[in-house]
Amino acid sequence: MTEAIAQPEAAAADATAPPVIELRGVTKTYGAGAAAVQALRGVELRIAAGEFVAVMGPSGSGKSTCMNIIGCLDLPTSGTYLFEGTDVGRLSREQRALLRRHYLGFVFQGYNLLNRTSALENVELPLVYRGLPARARHARAMQALATVGLEPWAHHTPGELSGGQQQRVAIARATVSEPTVILADEPTGNLDTAKSREIMDLLVEFNRARGITIVMVTHEADMAAYARRVVRFLDGLVETDDGGPGAR
Numbered sequence: 001m002t003e004a005i006a007q008p009e010a011a012a013a014d015a016t017a018p019p020v021i022e023l024r025g026v027t028k029t030y031g032a033g034a035a036a037v038q039a040l041r042g043v044e045l046r047i048a049a050g051e052f053v054a055v056m057g058p059s060g061s062g063k064s065t066c067m068n069i070i071g072c073l074d075l076p077t078s079g080t081y082l083f084e085g086t087d088v089g090r091l092s093r094e095q096r097a098l099l100r101r102h103y104l105g106f107v108f109q110g111y112n113l114l115n116r117t118s119a120l121e122n123v124e125l126p127l128v129y130r131g132l133p134a135r136a137r138h139a140r141a142m143q144a145l146a147t148v149g150l151e152p153w154a155h156h157t158p159g160e161l162s163g164g165q166q167q168r169v170a171i172a173r174a175t176v177s178e179p180t181v182i183l184a185d186e187p188t189g190n191l192d193t194a195k196s197r198e199i200m201d202l203l204v205e206f207n208r209a210r211g212i213t214i215v216m217v218t219h220e221a222d223m224a225a226y227a228r229r230v231v232r233f234l235d236g237l238v239e240t241d242d243g244g245p246g247a248r
Helices: 002-006 063-070 093-103 119-129 134-147 163-175 193-210
Strands: 021-030 037-047 052-056 078-083 104-108 181-185 213-217 229-234 237-241
Touching (some): 021 063, 037 063, 037 237, 052 193, 063 181, 063 213, 093 104, 104 163, 119 163, 134 163, 163 193, 181 193
Parallel strands (some): 104 181, 181 213
Antiparallel strands (some): 021 078, 229 237
16 A cells, blocks of 8 residues: 555556455444443445445444544544555554545535645645645645536635635545545535535546546435435444445
8 A cells, every 4th residue: 555655647447356345344432431422333334436326324333433434534543444455553653644645535514625725725634635736736725626617716815705616625635636536525505506516427527537436425315316326324334225236
């Protein structure tokens, strides 16, 4: 994985490739002793390259904890998380940061944009971390904004954009570095029905046209219906999985 992180363009999917995401008996416990809370109790999950998976479940079911582990924002207490066949638990903190930077894009319910910077500068941010020169960053960020229909608003700050436009900026930021996987946490939670459908149409387009694997947490069944596979969590375990290439 260290070589793959250094040269992400070298990774190529094929029929014999391992799942892009695989959890084997993953547990997560917060606290200790009588105060311990077991958020995950031995999760088994496989997600193949190019899937669009909706993750559902009631509050406290473990779905957000699972997403944090998949996003390398947290580590399991026990069990194994494999990303494209590499054991993430064996990577250093710096290598996990590189994995996030080169392979993962994040879309959050609250947009998580920098309020005092323009849409263009927000989209450029992942490319700054990757060390791209300013001219290259600018060109790629403008193209990403054009892809989500926001090129005319490139120099507007988030406060000058609607909620739907802000989420489009967030999607442009998540995709500008051409990630393998997009992790979307309630991406339509703050939007009305019409704007929610626009955002979901964008995610479907990135999944189908670019082959980006998408894992999306949602409470809304009509949003989950856009995915090709629905995984439901309950009490720290996968309760149901309606199938797909990555299902056992």
